[in-house]
Amino acid sequence: MFYTLSLVTGLMILIQTIFNSESSKKIGIINSTFINFITSSLLLALLIISNVISFDASVMAATPVYAYIGGFLGAFVIIASSFIIPKMSIFKSTILIFLGQVATGLAIDYAIGFDFSGKKIAGLLLISAGLLVNILFSERKRA
Amino acid sequence: MLNLWAVLLGSSVSFLIFFNGVLSKYTGEGNSLVIIHFIGLAVIGLIYLLKKERFRGLASVPPYFFTSGIIGVGVIFFENLAIKQIGASITIVLLMSGQLFASIIIDAFGLFGRKVYKLTLAKTISLALMLSGITVLYL
Numbered sequence: 001m002f003y004t005l006s007l008v009t010g011l012m013i014l015i016q017t018i019f020n021s022e023s024s025k026k027i028g029i030i031n032s033t034f035i036n037f038i039t040s041s042l043l044l045a046l047l048i049i050s051n052v053i054s055f056d057a058s059v060m061a062a063t064p065v066y067a068y069i070g071g072f073l074g075a076f077v078i079i080a081s082s083f084i085i086p087k088m089s090i091f092k093s094t095i096l097i098f099l100g101q102v103a104t105g106l107a108i109d110y111a112i113g114f115d116f117s118g119k120k121i122a123g124l125l126l127i128s129a130g131l132l133v134n135i136l137f138s139e140r141k142r143a
Numbered sequence: 144m145l146n147l148w149a150v151l152l153g154s155s156v157s158f159l160i161f162f163n164g165v166l167s168k169y170t171g172e173g174n175s176l177v178i179i180h181f182i183g184l185a186v187i188g189l190i191y192l193l194k195k196e197r198f199r200g201l202a203s204v205p206p207y208f209f210t211s212g213i214i215g216v217g218v219i220f221f222e223n224l225a226i227k228q229i230g231a232s233i234t235i236v237l238l239m240s241g242q243l244f245a246s247i248i249i250d251a252f253g254l255f256g257r258k259v260y261k262l263t264l265a266k267t268i269s270l271a272l273m274l275s276g277i278t279v280l281y282l
Contacts, residue, residue, distance in 0.1 A: 002228045003237060003280050009221040010241015012214050017242075018255055019211040026203045030187070030196045035204070037184040039212025044177050053173030060178070063169040070163035071182025073155050079190065080155075084148050093149050098239065100153025105232035108161050114230040119279050126276025127236050130269040134243060137265035 020078075029082040033075070095135045102128060160222050160238075161231050167223040176220060233280070240273050 023032040047053045085093045109116070116124075167175035226234045247266055253259035 001281070002225045003233075003277065005221050006225045006229070006234050006237035007241040007244070007277070009218055009225070010238040010243075011245040012218050012221075012241075013238060014242040014245040014249075016211045016214045016218065018249075019205075019208045019214075022255075023204050023208040023211075026205075027199065027201065028196070030191060030194060031198065032204075032208070033187050034191050034196075035209070036212045036215060037180060037187050039209055040180050040216045041184050041212075043213050043216055044180055047173075048177070053176070055177045056171075056174055059170040059174050063166065067162060067166040067169055068178070068182060070159045070161075070166055071179040072186060073159035073162070074179065075183045075186035075190070077152060077155050077159060078187075080148070080152055084145065084152055087145055088149065092146075096146055096149035097153035097156070100150040100155075101157045101235050101239065102153075102232070104154040104157035105235040108157060108231040112231075114232075116230075119282055120233060123276045123278075123280035124232055124236055126279060127240055127273050128276075130272030130274075130276060131236070131239055131243060132269075133272060134266060134269035137263075137269075 024082070029079070033078050037075075091135070098131060098135060157231060157235055160226055160235065163219060164223050164226040168227060172220060172223060175223060176216060179219060180216070237277070240277065243273070244270070 020029075020032050020036065023035070044053070048055050088096075108114075163175065163179055166178060169175075170178065222234065222238070225237075229237075247262070247270065249255060249257065250260035251262050
C-alpha cells in the first residue's frame with residue numbers, strides 16, 4: 001500500500017542522510033553530493049543497458065517546462081541545506097523545515113484539488129501532532 | 144531572514160517531490176528518473192566546476208556511502224509512485240514519519256556507531272500519536 005511505501009521511503013531517506021553527513025565530514029558536501037549523483041547515474045545506466053528501463057527522449061517534447069523544476073530543486077536543496085542548517089540549532093531548523101514542508105504540501109493539495117476524505121484529514125492531523133510533539137519536546141538533536 | 148530560508152528549504156522539498164511526480168506523470172517512471180538525475184548531475188557538476196572542488200581523499204570515504212546513490216534512485220521512484228496516489232500532504236507527512244521512526248530506533252540502540260539516546264516520554268507520546276494517525280489512514 002502506498003502509505004507503507006511512503007513510510008519505508010522515509011526510512012531510506014534517513015539512511016541516505018546519515019550516509020551523506022558521514023561522508024561530508026570526510027570529503028565535504030559537494031564531493032559527497034557529486035558521488036551520490038554519479039552512483040545513481042551509473043545505476044540508471046545499468047538499468048537502461050539491461051533493459052529494465054528504457055529511455056525515450058521524445059517524451060520530453062510534450063512535457064511542460066515546469067515539470068523539470070524538481071531536478072533543479074533537488075540539487076539546490078542539498079547544497080542550500082549544507083549552508084543553512086549549520087547556522088542554527090538542529091531543533092530550530094527542523095521545526096522551520098517541517099513547517100515549510102507541511103504548509104506547502106497542504107497548499108499543493110488544495111491547488112490541485114486533492115480529494116480529502118474525513119479519515120485522511122484525521123490521520124494527517126494525528127501524524128502532524130505526533131511530529132510536532134517530537135520536534136518540540138525531544139532533546140535538541142536530530143539523526 | 145535565516146529563518147525564512149529554512150522555511151523555504153522545507154517548502155522546496157515539497158515542491159521538488161510534487162514536480163518530480165508531475166514529470167513522472169508526463170514521461171513515465173523510467174524516463175523521469177533518468178531526466179531528474181541527469182539534471183541533478185548537471186547542476187552539481189556545474190557547482191563542482193565553479194567551486195573548483197577536488198576529488199580528494201576518496202579513500203577515506205566509508206564504502207557503504209557508495210550505496211547512497213542507489214538509495215536515492217529508489218527514494219525518488221517511490222516518492223513519484225506515492226504522490227500520484229495519495230497526494231502531497233499525506234506523502235510528505237508519511238515520509239517525515241518514516242524518517243522519525245527510523246531516527247528514534249537508530250538513536251535508541253545507538254546504531255551506525257552513534258550515541259545512544261534513550262526513548263523518552265515525549266518520543267513515546269509522539270510515536271503513539273503518529274501510529275494512531277497512520278492507523279486511521281489505513282482504516
